[in-house]
Amino acid sequence: MAKNDLIGGSLWEQYSAKVSERMNDPRHRGEISEEEARSLGARLVVADWGAESCGDAVRLYWAVDPKTDRILLARFKSFGCGTAIASSDMMAELSVGKTVDEAMKITNIEVEKSLRDIDGTPAIPPQKMHCSVMAYDVIKKAASIYKGVDIATLAEEDIVCECARVSLRTIQDVIRINDLKTVEEITQYTKAGAFCKSCIRPGGHEKRRHYLVDILRDTRAGMEKERLLVQADAGDFQSKNLIQKHRAIETALDEKVRPMLAADGGSLEIVDIRESRGTAGEPGTVSVYIRYLGACRGCISSTRGTLQFIENMLRQELDKTIRVIPL
Amino acid sequence: MDRIYLDNNATTIVDPRVKEAMDPFFCRQYGNPNSLHSFGTEVHPAMRLAMDRLYSGIGADDQDDIIINGCACEGNNHVLQGIWFGRVRGDARNEILTTQVEHPCVRNTCAFLESLGAKVTYMPVNADGVVDAETLRRHIHPDRTALVSVMWANNETGLVFPIQELAEICRENGVLFHSDAVQAVGKLPLDVSRTPVDFLTFSAHKFHGPKGVGGLFIRKGVPLPPLLHGGEQMGGKRAGTINVPYLVGMGLAMELAVDNLAFEKSEVRRLRDRLEDAILAVPDTLVVGKRELRTPNTILASFRGIEGEAMIWDLNSGGLAASTGSACASESLEPNPTFVAMGIDKELAHTGIRFSLSRFTTAEEIDRAAVLIRRSAERLRAISSTYTGGH
Numbered sequence: 001m002a003k004n005d006l007i008g009g010s011l012w013e014q015y016s017a018k019v020s021e022r023m024n025d026p027r028h029r030g031e032i033s034e035e036e037a038r039s040l041g042a043r044l045v046v047a048d049w050g051a052e053s054c055g056d057a058v059r060l061y062w063a064v065d066p067k068t069d070r071i072l073l074a075r076f077k078s079f080g081c082g083t084a085i086a087s088s089d090m091m092a093e094l095s096v097g098k099t100v101d102e103a104m105k106i107t108n109i110e111v112e113k114s115l116r117d118i119d120g121t122p123a124i125p126p127q128k129m130h131c132s133v134m135a136y137d138v139i140k141k142a143a144s145i146y147k148g149v150d151i152a153t154l155a156e157e158d159i160v161c162e163c164a165r166v167s168l169r170t171i172q173d174v175i176r177i178n179d180l181k182t183v184e185e186i187t188q189y190t191k192a193g194a195f196c197k198s199c200i201r202p203g204g205h206e207k208r209r210h211y212l213v214d215i216l217r218d219t220r221a222g223m224e225k226e227r228l229l230v231q232a233d234a235g236d237f238q239s240k241n242l243i244q245k246h247r248a249i250e251t252a253l254d255e256k257v258r259p260m261l262a263a264d265g266g267s268l269e270i271v272d273i274r275e276s277r278g279t280a281g282e283p284g285t286v287s288v289y290i291r292y293l294g295a296c297r298g299c300i301s302s303t304r305g306t307l308q309f310i311e312n313m314l315r316q317e318l319d320k321t322i323r324v325i326p327l
Numbered sequence: 328m329d330r331i332y333l334d335n336n337a338t339t340i341v342d343p344r345v346k347e348a349m350d351p352f353f354c355r356q357y358g359n360p361n362s363l364h365s366f367g368t369e370v371h372p373a374m375r376l377a378m379d380r381l382y383s384g385i386g387a388d389d390q391d392d393i394i395i396n397g398c399a400c401e402g403n404n405h406v407l408q409g410i411w412f413g414r415v416r417g418d419a420r421n422e423i424l425t426t427q428v429e430h431p432c433v434r435n436t437c438a439f440l441e442s443l444g445a446k447v448t449y450m451p452v453n454a455d456g457v458v459d460a461e462t463l464r465r466h467i468h469p470d471r472t473a474l475v476s477v478m479w480a481n482n483e484t485g486l487v488f489p490i491q492e493l494a495e496i497c498r499e500n501g502v503l504f505h506s507d508a509v510q511a512v513g514k515l516p517l518d519v520s521r522t523p524v525d526f527l528t529f530s531a532h533k534f535h536g537p538k539g540v541g542g543l544f545i546r547k548g549v550p551l552p553p554l555l556h557g558g559e560q561m562g563g564k565r566a567g568t569i570n571v572p573y574l575v576g577m578g579l580a581m582e583l584a585v586d587n588l589a590f591e592k593s594e595v596r597r598l599r600d601r602l603e604d605a606i607l608a609v610p611d612t613l614v615v616g617k618r619e620l621r622t623p624n625t626i627l628a629s630f631r632g633i634e635g636e637a638m639i640w641d642l643n644s645g646g647l648a649a650s651t652g653s654a655c656a657s658e659s660l661e662p663n664p665t666f667v668a669m670g671i672d673k674e675l676a677h678t679g680i681r682f683s684l685s686r687f688t689t690a691e692e693i694d695r696a697a698v699l700i701r702r703s704a705e706r707l708r709a710i711s712s713t714y715t716g717g718h
Contacts, residue, residue, distance in 0.1 A: 012640070012643075023637075023640060024644065026710060029709070029710040030710070048712065051713075052632075052677060052678075052713045053672075053676070053677075055634065055676075055677040056634070057712050057713050058712055059712035076710075076712075077710050077711060077712035078710060078711065078712050079632060079633070079634055079711050079712050079713040079714070080634050080637065081634050081636035081637050081640070082636065082637060082640045084634070084637075085637060085710065
């Protein structure tokens with residue numbers, strides 16, 4: 001929210017002249033009949049997408065040359081607002097002359113760009129972007145009908161934000177690579193969620209399969225797990241967390257210290273491990289509090305030579321900041 | 328070409344007489360009415376006259392309060408938040424009863440109060456689109472209901488709620504009753520001396536007064552803490568320097584609105600019905616709610632196969648201003664809650680167009696509007712992928 005958002009009601013003012021023209025007089029409106037398609041030596045494809053109850057519905061007609069797969073003629077009909085009508089019109093126009101496979105690459109973003117008056121100035125306001133998505137969906141549907149395949153087989157990617165056409169994979173990648181922590185950051189990096197906002201969280205304009213809040217949470221949870229595993233495997237003692245440090249110390253004690261003590265009928269156990277964070281230039285310390293058991297208890301060496309031996313051993317094996325404190 | 332304004336439920340033209348009455352209070356009599364000097368006191372007679380007109384316009388007793396504020400939205404917030412902060416919190420009676428079809432300024436205030444822990448129940452409307460006495464009886468509980476808030480007339484459909492009955496039920500049960508009358512003033516006779524409402528809210532700009540001024544009626548003896556704290560204006564119930572020119576304008580606008588009620592009931596209604604007949608002459612259209620149950624100026628129409636925003640775009644190109652509650656036009660992108668509550672086809676939730684007249688609407692405008700509407704319906708149905716009728 002800022003100066004430009006505070007007045008409101010400026011939806012239509014943000015339409016490009018091209019959007020207005022195509023809303024008022026769509027060039028490719030109407031139907032293609034069987035006869036018309038036949039007269040072109042073409043196959044007629046009719047695809048429907050959307051429903052009135054969702055607020056948007058479009059029907060696309062293609063006359064496709066069966067020998068070359070080229071779209072000779074395209075028309076549409078639409079139940080929708082100005083943006084939906086104008087983008088359907090542009091979508092039909094862009095598909096003419098292309099093969100079906102080429103047409104499948106047309107996205108709502110390309111449609112929107114073609115409707116711009118000036119490069120860099122969006123043709124429609126952000127909250128209207130979802131109205132252009134249908135233009136993309138209906139092409140997919142028409143292509144699947146033409147090819148005689150299930151539309152699901154044509155979905156190359158799992159799209160999270162239809163408006164900006166951002167895939168699940170892309171969103172997961174930017175979260176990981178850039179260590180993103182908020183949905184706002186995802187939107188800044190990918191534009192996902194910048195338009196109709198349905199994909200941000202449940203309860204928006206339409207139900208989505210994926211929501212940014214869930215993707216963020218799950219990806220971050222995954223990242224955290226990986227971080228812990230990396231830490232666990234890290235050779236570097238300092239990077240380990242406390243439990244992992246404990247485990248490493250126990251292992252070192254088992255291997256290098258306890259056998260020696262056992263030879264004299266003694267042993268030791270760890271009572272506590274405490275970390276003090278270091279400051280700049282001053283490394284932190286790891287204090288290992290131990291209790292002697294068996295013959296070691298009360299042994300004169302236990303606070304001198306043996307203690308020195310244990311501490312040196314741990315410092316040598318693990319980290320030089322370790323201190324051993326007998327209780 | 329002259330444009331045609333059929334969006335009077337959104338706002339209205341200021342009556343030129345109102346503007347004229349306000350004029351002296353900008354550059355000549357601009358004193359602060361709370362000042363003791365002559366600049367302050369010289370505006371008092373005009374303010375008293377305005378208050379007299381407001382009191383008489385809604386039948387308020389001199390012992391009642393009409394708080395002058397910014398708009399009905401403020402008044403509604405004042406009542407709902409005031410009841411919550413002043414009464415409900417910590418009381419056994421902690422429930423607010425309202426309807427599923429209130430204006431966002433009631434609905435969203437209730438949602439805000441819910442986030443603070445209030446219990447709010449949204450009563451459904453019946454097949455006629457209103458909350459009836461039976462529904463209120465079913466929901467009201469004297470031991471737990473603190474406030475009932477029901478609009479006098481719906482902004483989208485114009486449907487008039489049985490406020491007399493509802494208010495009496497609340498009175499019988501000892502429960503406070505508030506009505507958002509923003510769509511009723513100037514369209515229907517209101518008389519709080521007969522209708523036992525405790526709070527009533529209105530906005531001047533809906534009845535040919537200026538924007539930015541409204542009124543909140545509070546019945547004598549009903550406590551309500553202020554929403555805006557500050558100075559002693561309005562008896563401490565609404566701080567902020569009184570907007571003298573706007574109060575003067577609202578006073579006259581109220582008087583003119585009340586004087587024109589008979590005209591509204593006959594002439595505005597006649598033109599409304601004429602437009603409605605023209606709309607219904609277009610195939611596959613419907614109008615929500617029975618005529619006699621609506622304010623005399625409102626039509627909520629649905630044209631099958633036509634998305635609402637597409638049609639108001641077309642009409643606007645032809646110079647006709649109407650509005651839509653349909654999903655595409657609003658930023659929220661949600662289907663019209665009134666439609667949903669009334670159980671109207673989901674398909675139609677995106678086709679609604681509202682035409683609302685005023686006493687300034689002319690027969691010539693209605694006839695031109697009818698032509699534009701028919702033409703747009705034909706054009707948009709010709710390119711509609713879902714319209715199958717008419718062939």
